[in-house]
Amino acid sequence: MKYSNILEEEIKNRVTQRRDLLVPQDVRERKGSFFTPKIWVELSQKYLADVFGKDWQDEYYIWDCAAGTGNLLAGLTNKYNIWASTLDKADVDVMKDRIENGANLLENHVFQFDFLNDDFAKLPKGLQDIINDPKRRKKLIIYINPPYAEVSGYWEKEKAGVNQSKIHEKYISKLGTAGREIYTQFIIRIYYEIDGCNLAEFSKLKNLQGSAFENFRSFFHAKLEKMFIVPSNTFDNVKGGFPIGFKIWDTRKKKKFEQIIADVFNSDGNFAGKKNFYSYNKSQFINKWISSFRKETDANAGFLAGTNGNDFQTNRIVYIINCKEQMANPRGIWINLSNLIPVSIYFSVRKCIKATWLNDRDQFLYPNNKWKNDVEFQNDCLAYTLFNNNISSKYGVNHWIPFMENEVNARDSFDSHFMAGFISGKIIQNGYSNLFEKEEEKLCAKREFSPEATTVFDAGRELWKYYHAQPNINVNASLYDIREYFQGRNEKGNMNNKSDDETYNKLIAELRSTLQILAKKIKPKVYEYGFLME
Secondary structure: OOHHHOOHHHHHHHHHHHHHHHOOHHHHHHHOOOOOOHHHHHHHHHHHHHHHOOOHHHHOEEEEOOOOOOHHHOOOOOHHHEEEEEOOHHHHHHHHHHHHOOOOOOHHHEEEOOOOOOOHHHOOHHHHHHHHOHHHHOOEEEEEOOOOOEOOOHHHOOHHHOOOOHHHHHHHHHHHHHHHEHHHHHHHHHHHHOOOOEEEEEEOOHHHHOHHHHHHHHHOEOEEEEEEEEEHHHOOOOOOOOEEEEEEEEOOOOOEOOEEEEEEEOOOOOEEEEEEEEOOOOOOEHHHHHHOOOOOOOOOOEEEEOOOOOEHHHHHHOEEEOOHHHOOOOOEEEEOHHHHHHHHHHHHHHHOOOOOOOOOOOEOEOOOHHHHHOHHHHHHHHHHHHOOOOOOHHHOOOOOOOOOHHHHOOOOOOOOOHHHHHHHOOOOOOOOHHHOOHHHHHHOOOOOOOHHHHHHHHHHHHHHHHHHOOOOOOOOOOHHHHHHHHHOEOOOOOEOOOOOOHHHHHHHHHHHHHHHHHHHHHHHHHHHOOOOOO
């Protein structure tokens, strides 16, 4: 039976079974993604034709130096111009099986080669001749989907052999932390040792946008001719939701990457628009901005955690808690009267726009100064933050109750009026006198809220009232405590998503709905004030 008539899923199963028998587990983990989906293979070849012309397969040489089982090369027509190499002999055997079943490759152009360790002297003579001839090298396209494995810290440097390559050792001074990514090791060898070739590669976008890759971008100067992006979860063995880009580079044109407008395709292969991507070279980031409001004091109202990542993918570690002692490895800043508004802005900016696979690598930046004169924006952010935090009275005094006792029919007085006092512009000490220092009284003007923010307070007030009407309640409960009271926890200790109390479910749904409306109002200012680039 010809290869073209075999179902793709059957081939994938056969390859997986064979690899499991012949390839050690640690090597399989090191390789990362094995299959590029057929839909992206076909699309990438269309983009190659757009850049290099309709006869590109006859006019250019193609080498997939991370071929795996060769599926990226499916659909190519000129087998005399194609080379395929891979780390594992098992994959070479699979490709040769495919040739026997009709795959359009030459057997002597398929070979075992460890691109991150082997010398080019081990390459077939025909491929060596191309690499060693500057004129023919201009006609070489390195066409790859390299592995996406990454080491996240020094202690993991032995993991799956990621760092332990000759290329990593050779270029470590240039790569720095970018060398944790296998695909970066592929790119740097191609750039320096096959200079003048064309590079067409599927990879993550860190080499374009990541702050840890700024040094990499300082020496990798090549023109990015064209690019499209797709969701990562359409690839085998790739976890998480982030963009994978297909990028076509001309290494002869020494141009530092600054910006590109990429085509976007959804998981069904449909065109979904365009998106700007920026290098952020020499940019200052949002965590430097919020750090400028750090102040040491004995009167803290909470702790902002997660100020050690600037992109959407790290938004999950951004939250507000009582104290840093709740964290195993605390990274953040204490919250007090002097920085409550900047912290609220930071938190709202990070949270008001939903994180998706498409914006996963977008970086939050140091803003311009326009936010300082926009009091309504400041107060919108305060309202958004008040009803989104993880403060719990279990871990100390709850300073985040945004109401006075009579507003919610509380059965006793609250231990802290910090937030209600801040909102009303009144210095209410109530046993916590150091929280409001005299030189900071000017910061405590009465807050006037927009209609959208007011509806959030109204919804929150109804929820607090309903809670305080229940038996056996904690008078100092936070929003998190209220949710825990009604929703309870499962056998694993995780808070349940819903409650058996339908009145509560309606009240919390209403609060969340008003918060979504407020988030939508805040969003345009995020771009206007430079926290994000459009």
